[in-house]
């Protein structure tokens with residue numbers, strides 16, 4: 001079936017797959033042009049703000065603070081049509097996409113902006129048992145698992161010996177560090193205020209990474225600062241160590257050690273969204289589609305790849321990192337090039353304006369590299385810079401206000417945001433389903 005809502009009065013049609021930073025940036029730029037009709041397709045009817053997923057997982061923010069309806073974003077733009085569909089096949093020759101339930105959309109220009117997915121690097125049991133943090137769905141799932149464990153230990157303290165309060169975080173990049181810091185704060189500040197019978201001192205957070213430092217892209221001074229902050233907040237760092245197996249009730253580490261745990265949080269890496277494999281295009285590093293300097297795909301005229309799904313070369317020829325700012329800017333440049341092409345003008349190469357990188361480590365602790373010379377700041381100042389940058393990136397005004405209220409509340413009070421256990425299935429645990437966990441019971445909490 002083809003798209004029933006063609007806009008006959010518009011000269012050109014664009015289809016965008018993905019309403020993340022890249023797809024949104026592209027659609028917002030195209031919305032300004034009346035000659036173009038845009039179909040923006042996403043499997044969710046909302047845009048999700050991934051940088052704050054860890055705050056949803058640790059009950060600092062509610063899900064609705066970081067998700068914004070795509071239809072609301074484009075409510076005033078009648079040349080932008082939003083479709084809720086999962087795209088399962090792409091014909092780049094005809095610039096046609098097909099949904100898993102059989103609908104098709106054909107365009108004059110096609111933009112692939114489908115983002116990433118977690119990369120478990122074929123670690124046995126990881127995709128089944130670990131908790132990734134890539135989507136709102138992941139974040140609410142993880143929140144329910146954390147809260148479910150707290151509730152169960154509150155009623156039965158002996159579960160601590162079975163690893164109920166052992167939290168294992170895989171990956172020392174921004175996702176791992178941010179979730180480790182936020183979880184440590186939650187256990188130190190908000191949980192004691194709310195769970196009167198729970199011995200929170202028995203909780204263990206272990207952060208693992210194969211490398212020798214956390215937040216590798218930052219300086220050695222920053223590495224030392226992050227390690228100091230997390231260690232002070234009782235996060236145990238296990239650098240030079242990875243996970244080689246994840247069971248329902250345990251994690252086996254690369255050094256042979258085992259940990260009884262019901263919560264392995266996966267921040268171990270990402271790869272291109274499955275759509276990249278469904279386009280019949282060559283896949284480069286990370287399974288991503290190699291974009292040309294103007295963001296088109298070689299051999300597929302009129303087809304663009306932007307954001308996380310693409311390898312986009314920076315000024316040094318190396319692929320730019322998977323960041324919200326890269327995605328947003330590449331989406332906008334793709335829109336400019338599409339409009340140039342429709343107008344018979346030359347396309348321009350993408351030029352990334354690097355505004356720096358930042359990571360939150362926990363309450364009143366963050367690091368940021370800002371400005372052209374990547375000046376590094378730490379502590380409260382970086383925390384405030386982080387709040388400002390992320391609030392300004394949020395899609396809707398309501399989100400900005402609510403998130404800022406929640407963040408301010410967190411800074412000045414001892415209770416966190418919504419501690420809502422809304423995913424019963426994520427909180428449900430069969431304590432006898434993993435013989436390896438039973439063997440490790442008691443031992444791992446004593447060892448750590």
Ligand SMILES: Cc1cc2nc3c(=O)[nH]c(=O)nc-3n(C[C@H](O)[C@H](O)[C@H](O)COP(=O)(O)OP(=O)(O)OC[C@H]3O[C@@H](n4cnc5c(N)ncnc54)[C@H](O)[C@@H]3O)c2cc1C
Pocket residue numbers: 017018019020021022023041042043044046047048049050051052053054085086087088113114115116133134174175273275306307308309322323324325327358
């Ligand atoms: C936990 C976490 C923390 C992060 N923190 C930061 C940070 O602090 N700063 C920063 O700059 N960056 C951060 N990033 C990276 C940043 O969020 C990404 O680089 C950015 O979201 C990429 O944008 P995108 O539009 O390419 O992809 P996404 O934002 O992933 O959007 C892709 C969209 O495509 C849709 N989609 C995918 N496949 C299909 C399909 N087959 N059919 C229909 N729809 C589909 C998805 O539903 C999604 O809406 C973080 C990422 C994560 C996961």
